[in-house]
Amino acid sequence: MSPGSLRGRAGEGQQGRQGDRVESRSFRDVVGHFPTGVVVVTSADQASGAMHGVTVNAFSSLSLDPVLALVCVSRDSQSHDFLTTRPAFVVNILARRQIALAERFAGRAPLxxxxxxxxxxxxxxxxxxxxxxxxAWIECRRVATYPGGDHTILIGEVVDARLGDDDDPLVFFTGDYTSLTWG
Known part of the structure; x- marks a missing residue:
């Protein structure tokens, strides 16, 4: 496809635009076509014993030197303040069979x-x-947080990263859970 044909297609109808900005729903629909993994970010307060976790799909490796990872936590999440102020967190990469766990930490499963x-x-x-x-799981020590619109970007230095026994990851695509098909 040539860049010209892509531009022509992208400009058709101007749906999903508010003046010079893209509407958030249209943007969400477009980025929903980018498959992501599903993770539960967890943290604990050692003094009180309190623990929190939240399901996110905005996770990425950030750097190999130093080894850094980032997650984006919604400011609307009940766990936001806890997770973004603790000194350490874990990125738990979910397996396909852990949909119920993803739903639970997303707040959509029975309480x-x-x-x-x-x-x-x-x-x-x-x-x-x-x-x-x-x-897999990735243990991090928080090194920075940054505002990111309706989310907070949480950056951690990786102190441990390990593979689990399951190698079939849970995937999120077009608003639903799915899995990879091998072969």
């Missing part, structure tokens, strides 16, 4: 008495929960 009740986990190096059954 339970405690956020982590019945969820298998072990404390990580800095005490943040490492969830059982994940494809």
């Amino acid at each position: 339970v008495s405690a956020e982590f009740a019945g969820v298998p986990f072990v404390p990580g190096i800095d005490g943040a929960p490492v969830l059982g059954g994940c494809v």
Whole structure:
């Protein structure tokens, strides 16, 4: 496809625009066509024993030297203030069979008495929960937070990264969960 044909297609109808800006719903629809993994970001307060987690799909490696990762946490999340102020967090990369866990930490599953009740986990190096059954997990120490519109960008230096036993990741695409098809 030539750049000209792409521009022509992109400009047709001008749907989803407000003046010089793209409407948030249109933007969400477009970026929804970019498949992402699904992670639960967890953290703990060692003094009080409190733990929180939230499902996100805005996660990325950031740097290899130093080794850094970033996650974007919605400012509307009940766990936002807790997660963005703790010194450490874990990025738990979910397996395909963990849809219920993704829904639970997204706040869409039936409520339970405690956020982590019945969820298998072990404390990580800095005490943040490492969830059982994940494809992988990345333990981080917070080095910076930045405002990012309706989200906070949380950057962590990676202190440990490991693979789990399951190698079939949960994927989010066009507003729904799916998985990779190998072969």
